[in-house]
Amino acid sequence: MRLRRTMLYLPGNNPNMLLRGHLFNPDGLVLDLEDAVAVREKDAARILIRDVLKRGEFGSCEVTVRINGLDTEYWRKDLEALVPLGRLDGVRAPKVDDAATVKQLDEALSEIESKAGLEVGRTKIFCLLETARGIFNTYDIATASPRVTAVIPGGEDLTADLRTNRSPEGTELEGIRRNVIVAARAAGVDALDTVFPRITDDEGLRKETSFIKQLGFDGKSVIHPNQIPIIHEVFTPTEKEIERAQKIIAAAKEAAERGLGAVQVDGRMVDAPVVKRALFTLTRAGLLEEGQDNA
Amino acid sequence: MKTAQAGTVESMDCLVTVSEAEPGTGIALTLAGSSVARFSRAMEKAVRATLGELKINDMTVLVQDNGALDIVLKARVEAAVSRLNGGEEA
Structure with a gap:
């Protein structure tokens, strides 16, 4: 995007x-x-x-x-x-x-x-x-x-x-x-x-x-x-929002590697829409190349 | 004598006035404005190049400049000539 x-x-x-x-x-x-x-x-x-x-x-x-x-x-x-x-x-x-x-x-x-x-x-x-x-x-x-x-x-x-x-x-x-x-x-x-x-x-x-x-x-x-x-x-997302988004992406990546469908971050279930929103947050923060969030 | 204008005297713009001239009289160019002392040669070159592209040999041109860059000067000359030729209105 x-x-x-x-x-x-x-x-x-x-x-x-x-x-x-x-x-x-x-x-x-x-x-x-x-x-x-x-x-x-x-x-x-x-x-x-x-x-x-x-x-x-x-x-x-x-x-x-x-x-x-x-x-x-x-x-x-x-x-x-x-x-x-x-x-x-x-x-x-x-x-x-x-x-x-x-x-x-x-x-x-x-x-x-x-x-x-x-x-x-x-x-x-x-x-x-x-x-x-x-x-x-x-x-x-x-x-x-x-x-x-x-x-x-x-x-x-x-x-x-x-x-x-x-x-x-x-x-x-x-x-x-x-x-x-x-x-x-x-x-x-x-x-x-x-x-x-x-x-x-x-x-x-x-x-x-x-x-x-x-x-x-x-x-x-x-x-x-x-x-x-x-x-x-x-x-522009706040520091806190960015930090949380990064945590979610890391957790999702780990889950994928371990073959798990969903994981928890800070007591909340992380599934596909949550990951999508986290990628979007990082894009808005300028931390992802444009287009990278289509993955 | 038909005359037309384009541009403004706002900052970074120029007001270009063009008038028809008798065939064979060539381009008569007058430059006015604060930056003319330093940039008259570049400005003259830009005006002549634009008129050349428009295949115009005879014309009286007055440029009142307020710091226009080359591309603006050229655009204003082209617009003024187009208006002089009765070109398409707007």
């Missing part, structure tokens, strides 16, 4: 942010061609992002682009300019309402990848669910293409569509977040949370991040670099 604790939005027409965003060490980047770019600047932003992608200096970040919505005239041009470079790990699609939208995007990507001589299917899809319909269809959306790697509930647009607004407690998003988690896990994709809009409210961010982590989310979209260390801290 790839860590996606934080994915930082970078305004697509801002060279300063596009070139320096990775220096803040988020797990991923979202070069934004949609809401962060004025309509009359879409062309210039597309050229700028293309050239920044060509240069390709993004540290170890997963690199994605938020394209314009499939209900606009821009999204295909966005893909045609950027996908052939072979540098994008994925595209984040706004306002995905149903499986048909994903299929349309999947087909366009396949056509462009094939024409550019790239492996077909290499560009992943991150789906933003920004309407009640999108939330209602989460599982169908997440399973509409093998490219789908994450679903992300919206914040502002979604609450507007629900005829409410965002409150500091997040009451209006609570049920939605729970539903998205179940659908994402059932589909085998990541669940990434929406942005926390109050950029100076560190405590609020910490509280919301702890909550969504407990629900099972894999990470959060980020709009300000200062939010990154706080979210990483919440998602």
